[in-house]
Amino acid sequence: GAVVSQHPSRVICKSGTSVKIECRSLDFQATTMFWYRQFPKKSLMLMATSNEGSKATYEQGVEKDKFLINHASLTLSTLTVTSAHPEDSSFYICSARFPVGASDTQYFGPGTRLTVL
Amino acid sequence: AQKITQTQPGMFVQEKEAVTLDCTYDTSDPSYGLFWYKQPSSGEMIFLIYQGSYDQQNATEGRYSLNFQKARKSANLVISASQLGDSAMYFCAMREGQGAQKLVFGQGTRLTINP
Numbered sequence: 001g002a003v004v005s006q007h008p009s010r011v012i013c014k015s016g017t018s019v020k021i022e023c024r025s026l027d028f029q030a031t032t033m034f035w036y037r038q039f040p041k042k043s044l045m046l047m048a049t050s051n052e053g054s055k056a057t058y059e060q061g062v063e064k065d066k067f068l069i070n071h072a073s074l075t076l077s078t079l080t081v082t083s084a085h086p087e088d089s090s091f092y093i094c095s096a097r098f099p100v101g102a103s104d105t106q107y108f109g110p111g112t113r114l115t116v117l
Numbered sequence: 118a119q120k121i122t123q124t125q126p127g128m129f130v131q132e133k134e135a136v137t138l139d140c141t142y143d144t145s146d147p148s149y150g151l152f153w154y155k156q157p158s159s160g161e162m163i164f165l166i167y168q169g170s171y172d173q174q175n176a177t178e179g180r181y182s183l184n185f186q187k188a189r190k191s192a193n194l195v196i197s198a199s200q201l202g203d204s205a206m207y208f209c210a211m212r213e214g215q216g217a218q219k220l221v222f223g224q225g226t227r228l229t230i231n232p
Contacts, residue, residue, distance in 0.1 A: 032218055043222045106220060108162035
């Protein structure tokens with residue numbers, strides 16, 4: 001149980017285009033999902049918290065107009081990188097909150113490697 | 118101030134040996150949770166083990182155990198009988214407060230198991 005998928009796993013796009021990344025909880029309903037960014041050899045940086053049916057909560061310094069998050073259902077959250085630039089190239093990873101038991105654990109997707117040319 | 122500190126950027130261990138990965142944390146909230154995740158080179162984050170601040174016993178999950186020393190604010194991960202497949206990045210994380218959802222991650226430790 002508690003499987004999270006992410007699609008695509010890898011995407012290469014031209015500068016100025018938009019890219020959509022999907023995060024799905026496959027065997028449980030996730031009212032809350034999280035989006036992280038990870039630079040090479042670095043830790044995970046939380047970008048935003050995505051709550052089903054409401055607006056996402058962005059961390060300080062994250063541009064909400066650039067990183068659009070939609071959590072339209074209990075099993076799907078999407079991150080759209082708008083007008084992507086080379087500095088947006090990174091590893092993006094989502095997680096879904098599995099609120100069962102005391103641990104209330106986040107389970108992660110496999111990540112999406114974005115390369116902007 | 119750093120909420121989660123992992124002081125070992127890299128660790129090298131012989132196969133079948135036990136290994137301890139250090140993690141210290143900083144919080145004034147009496148209610149918190151501590152997590153360890155494994156990130157292989159493929160990039161996925163794999164949940165390993167959880168310890169709640171009110172848990173009386175150290176958490177264990179198979180070959181993983183958490184050495185929880187509350188007074189010292191440390192939550193070290195112990196991997197027994199290490200295997201080649203244990204080579205990966207390991208991240209310690211904390212969730213603060215009752216009902217909180219956000220995780221704060223440490224910088225990670227790269228563990229390499231030598232045959």
